[in-house]
Amino acid sequence: MSKASADLLCFSGLRGGYGDTTVLKGIDGGVREGQTLGILGRNGVGKTTLMRLLAGYLQPFSGEISWKGKDYGRLAPFKRSRLGLAYSPQEQVVFDELSVADNLVLHLDSRDLSRYAPYLQAFPRLKERLRQRAGTLSGGEKKLLAFVRVLAEGKALSLLDEPTEGVQQENIDLMADLLRQRAAQGAAFIIVEQNLEFLRQVMDSLLVLDHGQCVAQGRAAEFDRARLAGFLHV
Numbered sequence: 091m092s093k094a095s096a097d098l099l100c101f102s103g104l105r106g107g108y109g110d111t112t113v114l115k116g117i118d119g120g121v122r123e124g125q126t127l128g129i130l131g132r133n134g135v136g137k138t139t140l141m142r143l144l145a146g147y148l149q150p151f152s153g154e155i156s157w158k159g160k161d162y163g164r165l166a167p168f169k170r171s172r173l174g175l176a177y178s179p180q181e182q183v184v185f186d187e188l189s190v191a192d193n194l195v196l197h198l199d200s201r202d203l204s205r206y207a208p209y210l211q212a213f214p215r216l217k218e219r220l221r222q223r224a225g226t227l228s229g230g231e232k233k234l235l236a237f238v239r240v241l242a243e244g245k246a247l248s249l250l251d252e253p254t255e256g257v258q259q260e261n262i263d264l265m266a267d268l269l270r271q272r273a274a275q276g277a278a279f280i281i282v283e284q285n286l287e288f289l290r291q292v293m294d295s296l297l298v299l300d301h302g303q304c305v306a307q308g309r310a311a312e313f314d315r316a317r318l319a320g321f322l323h324v
């Protein structure tokens with residue numbers, strides 16, 4: 091198994107927020123091909139805001155984001171998508187009025203579900219509900235649906251905002267397996283997570299946020315479970 095080490099996405103001095111409220115006060119980080127960067131922090135510290143900045147749904151007040159060494163500038167989200175970025179937000183992850191199957195093919199040229207075969211095999215609950223309105227799924231099942239869609243997209247980098255929220259433990263373990271398989275093929279991920287076991291299974295490096303600032307950053311091996319849990323205590 092060979093992992094390329096080229097820088098894929100890099101951000102520095104990232105400041106951003108809403109109106110005249112600064113949420114992020116200068117964040118540096120990045121991720122390489124085949125690597126997973128975890129983002130950890132208590133509620134309201136700015137994790138989702140960081141994801142929105144990286145995805146292009148929010149413009150930074152200042153700072154830089156680069157893609158393969160080139161300035162990402164203020165590229166619109168669809169242009170970032172063309173370059174190879176996928177984004178699965180924390181909330182409103184599926185189209186409730188569409189069927190599960192339609193949610194999976196919406197962004198594709200054809201209605202062919204074959205690319206989803208391994209995922210539907212891993213998560214039979216989704217397969218059983220293909221014809222059902224996505225709005226009838228539980229919160230955790232919606233998260234799984236969004237996860238499957240993003241993984242099958244096969245983008246170079248996927249941003250996942252709390253993908254395991256509400257998902258059953260056995261499925262969380264399967265999600266970790268599927269993520270590691272994609273990473274072994276060279277895909278990169280930036281994942282906001284509160285589930286420490288999941289995070290420990292998938293992350294290569296970690297960035298910890300508190301009050302809009304980075305309070306710890308490093309390789310996965312530098313963070314045992316107790317240290318991780320300490321960052322979530324108030």
Ligand SMILES: Nc1ncnc2c1ncn2[C@@H]1O[C@H](COP(=O)(O)OP(=O)(O)OP(=O)(O)O)[C@@H](O)[C@H]1O
Pocket residue numbers: 108113131132133134135136137138139140180
């Ligand atoms: N659209 C918005 N307009 C104004 N303020 C916002 C908006 N979205 C988030 N905020 C504020 O920005 C701060 C950071 O929110 P953010 O959603 O980035 O935190 P988070 O770390 O993702 O939290 P959580 O763990 O609850 O998902 C919070 O104080 C929040 O109230």
Ligand SMILES: [Mg+2]
Pocket residue numbers: 137138139180251
């Ligand atoms: Mg959030």
